[in-house]
Amino acid sequence: MRRVLVCSSLEWWVSWLDCGDERAAPGRGRCGRIEMTSGNLAFAEAMRQINPDVVAAYPITPSTEIPMRFAEYVANGEVDTRYVAVESEHSAITACVGASVAGGRVMTASSANGVALMHEIFPIAASFRAPIVFGLVNRSLGAPVNIHCDHSDSMPERDSGWVQIYCEDAQEVYDTVMLSVRLAEHPDVLTPVFVCQDGFITSHCYEPVEFLSDEAVRSFVGAREPRYPLLDVENPVSYGSFTMSEYYFEIKRNQIEGLNHVQRVYGKLSSEYFALSGREYPVIDRYMSDDADYVAVIMSSAAGVVKDVVDDLRGDGVRAGCIRVRMYRPFPAMELREALRGKKCVAVLDRSASPGGTAPLAAEVKSALYMQPDRTPVFDYIFGLGGRDFFPSDALRVFQDMMEFRYEDGARYIGLLEEDDQE
Amino acid sequence: MSGVRLKDLAGRKNPLTEGHRMCPGCGSPTALRQAFMGIDDPVVVVGATGCMEVSSTVYPYSAWRVPFMHVAFENAAAAISGVAAAHEVLARRGAARKDIKFVAFGGDGGTYDIGLQALSGALERGHDFTYICYNNQGYMNTGAQRSGATPRGANATTSPAGRVLGGKLERPKNMTEIAAAHDIPYAAQTTLHNPADLISKVRRAVETPGPAFVNVLTPCALFWKIEPSDQVKICSLAADTRFWPVYEVIDGRHVLSYTPKNPRPLEDFLRAQGRYAHLFKKGEERADLIAQAQRDVDEDWEKLLGKCSRSALTSASS
Numbered sequence: 092m093r094r095v096l097v098c099s100s101l102e103w104w105v106s107w108l109d110c111g112d113e114r115a116a117p118g119r120g121r122c123g124r125i126e127m128t129s130g131n132l133a134f135a136e137a138m139r140q141i142n143p144d145v146v147a148a149y150p151i152t153p154s155t156e157i158p159m160r161f162a163e164y165v166a167n168g169e170v171d172t173r174y175v176a177v178e179s180e181h182s183a184i185t186a187c188v189g190a191s192v193a194g195g196r197v198m199t200a201s202s203a204n205g206v207a208l209m210h211e212i213f214p215i216a217a218s219f220r221a222p223i224v225f226g227l228v229n230r231s232l233g234a235p236v237n238i239h240c241d242h243s244d245s246m247p248e249r250d251s252g253w254v255q256i257y258c259e260d261a262q263e264v265y266d267t268v269m270l271s272v273r274l275a276e277h278p279d280v281l282t283p284v285f286v287c288q289d290g291f292i293t294s295h296c297y298e299p300v301e302f303l304s305d306e307a308v309r310s311f312v313g314a315r316e317p318r319y320p321l322l323d324v325e326n327p328v329s330y331g332s333f334t335m336s337e338y339y340f341e342i343k344r345n346q347i348e349g350l351n352h353v354q355r356v357y358g359k360l361s362s363e364y365f366a367l368s369g370r371e372y373p374v375i376d377r378y379m380s381d382d383a384d385y386v387a388v389i390m391s392s393a394a395g396v397v398k399d400v401v402d403d404l405r406g407d408g409v410r411a412g413c414i415r416v417r418m419y420r421p422f423p424a425m426e427l428r429e430a431l432r433g434k435k436c437v438a439v440l441d442r443s444a445s446p447g448g449t450a451p452l453a454a455e456v457k458s459a460l461y462m463q464p465d466r467t468p469v470f471d472y473i474f475g476l477g478g479r480d481f482f483p484s485d486a487l488r489v490f491q492d493m494m495e496f497r498y499e500d501g502a503r504y505i506g507l508l509e510e511d512d513q514e
Numbered sequence: 515m516s517g518v519r520l521k522d523l524a525g526r527k528n529p530l531t532e533g534h535r536m537c538p539g540c541g542s543p544t545a546l547r548q549a550f551m552g553i554d555d556p557v558v559v560v561g562a563t564g565c566m567e568v569s570s571t572v573y574p575y576s577a578w579r580v581p582f583m584h585v586a587f588e589n590a591a592a593a594i595s596g597v598a599a600a601h602e603v604l605a606r607r608g609a610a611r612k613d614i615k616f617v618a619f620g621g622d623g624g625t626y627d628i629g630l631q632a633l634s635g636a637l638e639r640g641h642d643f644t645y646i647c648y649n650n651q652g653y654m655n656t657g658a659q660r661s662g663a664t665p666r667g668a669n670a671t672t673s674p675a676g677r678v679l680g681g682k683l684e685r686p687k688n689m690t691e692i693a694a695a696h697d698i699p700y701a702a703q704t705t706l707h708n709p710a711d712l713i714s715k716v717r718r719a720v721e722t723p724g725p726a727f728v729n730v731l732t733p734c735a736l737f738w739k740i741e742p743s744d745q746v747k748i749c750s751l752a753a754d755t756r757f758w759p760v761y762e763v764i765d766g767r768h769v770l771s772y773t774p775k776n777p778r779p780l781e782d783f784l785r786a787q788g789r790y791a792h793l794f795k796k797g798e799e800r801a802d803l804i805a806q807a808q809r810d811v812d813e814d815w816e817k818l819l820g821k822c823s824r825s826a827l828t829s830a831s832s
Contacts, residue, residue, distance in 0.1 A: 144603040147596060171606075173599040178635030182592035185585055185632070189560070190597025192583055194604055197596075215585055321581045322601055322610040324556035332583030335575035342573075 118286060118369030120307025126300060130261040130293035132299045133459060134200065134226045134286070135160035137268035139170055140308035143224075144195030144315075147175035147186035154228035175352075180205035184212040184223075188295050191283075192330055194266035194320030197271070198227030202290060206244040216283050217252025219330055222275035222315070223283040224268060225253075229391070230290040231477045239478020240290040242390070242443040246451045252346055253422040254272055254284040254353055257390045259376070260298045263417075264288045266370055269303070270386045272312045273360050279352040283320075289392040291478065303368060311367055314454060314472060334344045350421045357418070374423040376415035377430055379473040383412025384435040387495040388427075388456055390442065393474070397440075400486040411428075411490050424459035430441035430461060431467055436493035438470045440505070450502055470498060474505035481506065518710045518717070520584050523551040526580060528705060529559065534577035535569040538762030539742020541706050541749070542566050542648040546619060549728070552716035555613045556580070558597060562590035562620030562629055565655040566648060574612020590626040591636035593647060594618035597640055598641045615645035615720045620664035623653045624826075625729075626689050637696040637725045644719040644726045647688040647689065650734035658737035658789075662687045666810055668789045669677045676790035680803045684812055693727035694763040700724075702762040705731035705769065711760060718762075731758045751783040756815045768818065769823035778810045 128136065135157050138146070146157035146165075150330050158174075165174045175190075177183045185214060187512050191197040201209065216223055231241040245255060254274065258264045264286065271284040288294055303311075319328045334342070353376065365371040376399050387397045394415035414430055416423070419461035431437055437460070441450030449457065453471035460467050470492060475481045485505045493502075529550045536543045542658040550557065553788060558581045561567040567584045570577040587591045592615050603612040625647040633645060642699040651672050653659040660670035664682045667741050669675040686765060700722040702715045719726035731752055750759045752758040753772055757780055760772040782806055784790040793800045 145596060145599045147599070161693035171603065173603050175595055175599045175639065177592065177595070178631060178638070182589060182632050182635055184597070185589040185592035186596030186599065188585055189583065189593040190600035191596075193597045193600035194609065195600035196598075211786075213590070321558055321583055321597060321608075322604060322614065324558065324611060324614060324726045327579060328580040329571050329578050331567075332571040332573040334569040338573050343693060462621065501729060 096274030106272040110382055114501065116234065120303040120311065120367035121301065121369065122304035122307070124302045126302065127297045128261060129156070129295050129297050130258070130264045130288040131156035131228065131295065132160055133265040134288075135164070136302060137265050137308075138198055139164045140303070140305050141173050141196070141198070141268070141272055141312050142170045143198045145173050145187070145190035145197045146173065146199060146200045147177050147190065147197075148184045149177050149180045149183045149201065150204040151180065151202050151292045152204040154226060155161050155229055156204070156294070157226050157228070178257050179405050180208040181212065184216065186207040186268055187223045188216045188219060188221050190210060190319045191216070191223050192219055194315070194317035194322050195215055196276070196315045197222070198224045198226070203230035203232055203244045206450040210248065213251035213253060215331070218342065220281035220346070220349060221283060222281060223272045223284045224275055225283060226268075227285040227287045228290045228294045230286055237477040238290070239291055240442070241476045241478065242441075242451075243476070244285075245285060245287050246443045248285070249420055249451060251352065251410045252282065253420065254350070254418070255280055255287060256418050257416070258293065258413060259288045259394050260293060260391055261298050262370070263372065264293065265300055265302065266364065266368060266372060269308060269311055270364055270372070272358070274353065274357055274449065276315050277356045278318065278359040280349050280356050282349045284351070287391065292392045298408065298456050307367055308389060312366070318330055337459055353421050354423065372417060375430060376417055377425050378415065380414040380489045381431055382410060384410040385490055386412045386431060387438045387440060387486065388414045388416060388442040388452065390419065390452060391443065393440070396483055397486045400483050403483075406491055409470065409490070409494065419452070419455075422455045424455070424460070426464065427456060427459045433465070435468050436468050436470065436496065438489045438493055440472045440474050441502070442475045442491065442504070444473050444476065452501065468496075468498065472505050473503045474501045479506050517712045518552075520709060523713065526551070529571065529578060529580040531577045531579060531658045534763040535572060536565060537736050537742070539735030539740070539745050540565070541650065541734070541745050542543060542621070543734045544706055544745065545648050545712065545730040546646070548712045549617070549645075549716040549730075552713040553615055553617070553620070553720050555615045555720075556611060557617055558623070559582070559659055560590050560597065560618040561614075562596040562618075562624030563587035564621040564624055566619065566621070566653065572788070574818065589630060589632045590618040590620045594643045595636045595639065595641045598643050614773060616641075616722070617646060618643060619646040621655070622647060622649040622651055622689075623647070623661045624772045626662040626687050633693070633768055634696065637693060637698050637727065640724050642723055642725070644714070644716065644728065647727070647729045648732045649737070650732050651686070652734070653706040654734040654737050663689065665807065666721060667784070667793060667807045669792055670789075681792060682802050688814070690727070690729045693729070694766070698725045698727060699765055700717060700762070702727070703729040703731070703758070704760045705748055705752050705758050707753045707760070708772075715762065737789060739791070740786065744786070746785070748786055751786055755780045755812050757783050757784040757817055759815060759818050761822070768821040769825065770822050772817070777793070780804070780811050790811060
């Protein structure tokens with residue numbers, strides 16, 4: 092799906108153009124409210140409509156706007172959430188775990204070092220099967236200090252046991268929050284969810300976003316029905332027990348099963364949400380990739396650049412395509428294997444590195460393709476660290492590499508100032 | 515103590531059952547069981563990582579008859595903040611009972627050191643909960659390492675008594691005063707010298723709206739190197755030597771709960787424990803360190819008396 096923005100005199104008109112295969116949008120929850128807003132503020136607006144029980148958050152750029160805006164909603168009585176302005180990210184996520192285990196619907200947001208400080212608690216939240224919807228606004232990890240986007244904050248959490256969904260734009264952020272509440276709380280899943288968006292690029296740039304009516308949101312998300320709430324004093328339970336080798340493995344296995352149910356549950360939710368909003372978000376976003384020879388695989392906002400270049404190349408008769416991986420955990424390996432079968436060449440573009448190893452997206456894609464009978468060649472690239480711009484010319488060069496089959500062992504850097512460039 | 519009849523309380527089912535795996539003679543379960551005797555309403559408990567937590571929740575068993583949660587080491591106060599915050603909303607909506615009390619506990623490591631920030635934040639935010647520090651003056655769960663609560667002169671495995679150094683060199687923090695300095699409505703410290711004292715302090719703590727802090731000195735028989743049966747005796751010595759003053763800070767006013775009629779020299783408390791044995795080794799006695807420990811106690815006591823008398827003056831004049 093592709094949105095095309097048309098600017099007509101002083102008014103903004105937004106049209107959702109179908110790219111070939113899209114169904115007519117049912118959209119029964121639409122209320123016609125389209126506003127210029129940012130990824131952060133779209134997230135906060137979703138929170139207002141959801142009216143969670145508890146929000147515990149701590150400020151950090153670039154996610155700060157989410158709790159700031161939400162605190163205004165609380166101050167103005169637009170929600171009846173208990174907002175806990177904690178003294179650190181560590182306490183933010185801990186309070187979220189406490190509130191979720193208590194039986195509440197819980198949300199928070201953070202970025203970069205804040206996410207890193209929370210690291211200890213993420214696997215505990217996942218192991219407690221504590222649903223939390225988390226606005227992760229991607230920002231590079233220090234040092235050096237840098238407030239701009241890359242995925243070096245969320246990728247270290249890929250094994251924390253949380254669901255990770257990466258959004259391309261503000262509309263998708265808004266819609267993904269709705270889906271994530273249901274996904275996290277689904278009894279077969281009961282797993283916290285990171286809703287990732289690119290810091291500043293998505294979080295702070297304004298674009299038109301279509302909102303659902305408050306009633307439509309309320310009926311879609313419903314009320315949380317906790318299974319073993321800590322506040323049920325008549326049926327006491329213990330969370331966070333001590334166990335060594337006798338039971339740890341089994342408990343972890345159960346937790347992994349929760350993630351294994353995500354794709355199935357998500358598929359149903361996604362269809363339900365399509366009926367409501369007219370917008371559908373599969374786990375991978377296939378753009379002109381079905382008949383493509385050359386496919387670039389990428390995540391989040393930079394996919395837009397690749398899609399533009401795909402359009403240009405198609406104009407020149409090159410069968411180029413783009414696949415944007417939206418759900419990174421659980422990783423949609425089967426869907427990718429299907430989508431990339433028989434391609435002449437695939438390039439994977441990572442917005443974070445795994446120093447000394449293969450970057451996270453490339454590692455997953457290569458792993459997914461390994462068992463194909465005719466293995467697709469995969470080139471890997473690292474781009475955009477610390478918010479380094481990613482230009483159409485960069486994406487074009489990637490396609491040219493594929494077309495001329497210029498293979499290199501290991502990842503190539505895109506847009507890096509090499510010694511030659513500094514003269 | 516008014517309102518506390520041990521005979522009645524002893525017959526009640528305690529939230530913390532028998533059969534947990536704490537060491538014989540450990541003061542911490544005694545402290546918590548006494549604490550819960552002071553709470554009549556349903557209670558939800560959060561524990562920091564530590565001896566109490568690992569020994570009371572050995573999966574698939576639990577020694578807790580009430581809802582219990584352990585998240586990690588440094589964040590019991592943050593966890594109870596989240597639980598209490600959810601309770602405010604869910605009780606309003608009728609999804610939870612209104613009369614639940616919230617208790618968080620941690621050892622001195624989880625309170626004085628690694629958990630200090632989370633505790634400070636929770637006290638400042640004013641959640642309605644009671645925090646109990648079971649303070650055995652060291653990281654006993656990991657083998658008696660020194661903490662910010664370990665007293666000067668004590669032998670600890672990361673401040674060992676050696677040929678040159680005589681145990682821990684630094685004075686401990688005064689955590690009760692640090693908690694009280696948050697202007698919370700109730701802070702107190704006590705020990706296991708008199709069950710009625712702890713019970714009534716916890717009763718007051720949970721019945722006071724807002725955050726409350728209770729610091730309980732609880733012997734670790736294993737690493738204080740005392741006989742398990744000497745639990746109460748050593749606590750009485752702590753109170754009678756003024757090593758551990760028993761007092762409350764009620765809305766900022768300091769009040770002594772117990773004044774030893776015939777205060778005993780600190781040496782009586784030190785001599786009774788193996789963790790101070792190096793001070794009394796024949797031919798290598800460390801009279802200097804004993805004197806210094808006594809000075810620490812005397813200074814603290816004088817300071818406390820000053821606060822109590824100022825408080826008495828203020829309440830008399832108001």
